[in-house]
Amino acid sequence: MDAHYPLFDQPDAYPYVVGSHRVPIRVDPTDVLPPSEATLAIAEAIVGMRARRALDIGTGSGMLAILMQRSGCEEVWGVDINPRAIKCAAANIRRNGMNAPTHLKCVDVRGWLPGERFDLIVGNAPFMPVPSGMQIISEGINWAVNGGEDGTVGLIEFECAASRLLADGGRYVFALPHFVDYEKVLQTLRGSFAVRKIAGTVMSYWPPDWEDACNSHMESLVRSGTAQVWREDGIVKSVLDILVATRLRKGDEGSPSA
Ligand SMILES: C[S@@+](CC[C@H](N)C(=O)[O-])C[C@H]1O[C@@H](n2cnc3c(N)ncnc32)[C@H](O)[C@@H]1O
Numbered sequence: 001m002d003a004h005y006p007l008f009d010q011p012d013a014y015p016y017v018v019g020s021h022r023v024p025i026r027v028d029p030t031d032v033l034p035p036s037e038a039t040l041a042i043a044e045a046i047v048g049m050r051a052r053r054a055l056d057i058g059t060g061s062g063m064l065a066i067l068m069q070r071s072g073c074e075e076v077w078g079v080d081i082n083p084r085a086i087k088c089a090a091a092n093i094r095r096n097g098m099n100a101p102t103h104l105k106c107v108d109v110r111g112w113l114p115g116e117r118f119d120l121i122v123g124n125a126p127f128m129p130v131p132s133g134m135q136i137i138s139e140g141i142n143w144a145v146n147g148g149e150d151g152t153v154g155l156i157e158f159e160c161a162a163s164r165l166l167a168d169g170g171r172y173v174f175a176l177p178h179f180v181d182y183e184k185v186l187q188t189l190r191g192s193f194a195v196r197k198i199a200g201t202v203m204s205y206w207p208p209d210w211e212d213a214c215n216s217h218m219e220s221l222v223r224s225g226t227a228q229v230w231r232e233d234g235i236v237k238s239v240l241d242i243l244v245a246t247r248l249r250k251g252d253e254g255s256p257s258a
Pocket residue numbers: 033034035036038039057058059060061062063064079080081082085107108109110124125126127140143144145154157
């Protein structure tokens with residue numbers, strides 16, 4: 001994967017390539033997070049995963065929903081708390097000429113109660129550790145990246161939603177960076193899910209010109225031993241795992257998860 005990605009530098013639709021799929025995506029990066037390294041790593045992992053009902057939690061640009069539909073998922077939903085993300089996803093779905101409708105809904109997934117459960121859910125949650133009380137760039141970007149003081153808040157909220165919305169035997173695919181407390185995040189899934197790693201990459205998701213307060217917050221997490229990161233050419237890097245959590249069927253609960 002390219003070390004540089006066009007995060008905040010996207011004048012026009014950018015032709016992302018995932019497997020054999022070319023996915024042109026356009027966002028207004030002041031309001032909606034463009035596909036990131038985490039998005040691309042999840043995207044590569046879900047190509048070819050089929051399901052009858054699939055959901056992209058926090059769809060943002062819509063890229064993962066588009067790929068789920070291209071992979072043959074029959075009914076695809078994308079939800080986002082940010083109304084500008086929903087508009088952006090709708091435009092990208094049109095741009096990619098999807099022939100079956102994708103259902104988009106502006107909703108806070110924490111309280112969402114759709115009538116039916118899903119067989120496949122993907123969720124690229126906000127996971128940046130951000131000092132409390134600080135908003136990043138704009139409301140939309142803050143929703144997209146702010147994972148709370150230790151970076152785990154959004155990951156756990158998305159997991160809880162997936163846990164509520166998945167059918168027995170259904171799969172939740174998500175990205176987990178090593179700079180957050182890994183065990184704390186996985187704890188939520190223990191007992192009801194079997195968890196395994198399906199891909200991993202190195203991410204340079206923490207640019208040196210990020211907000212000063214965030215940089216010093218990250219430095220303090222590094223000093224406390226919480227964040228597993230290193231620097232290469234001035235860029236902070238970390239390992240990012242892509243995990244799949246399979247919801248155990250009734251009677252299988254309590255089986256160990258990896
Ligand atoms: C890291 S971005 C991922 C965007 C896109 N899926 C991608 O991978 O590029 C997280 C997304 O989740 C949305 N989000 C955050 N909290 C949410 C919530 N409680 N309910 C629904 N969407 C939420 C944000 O607005 C943002 O679009």
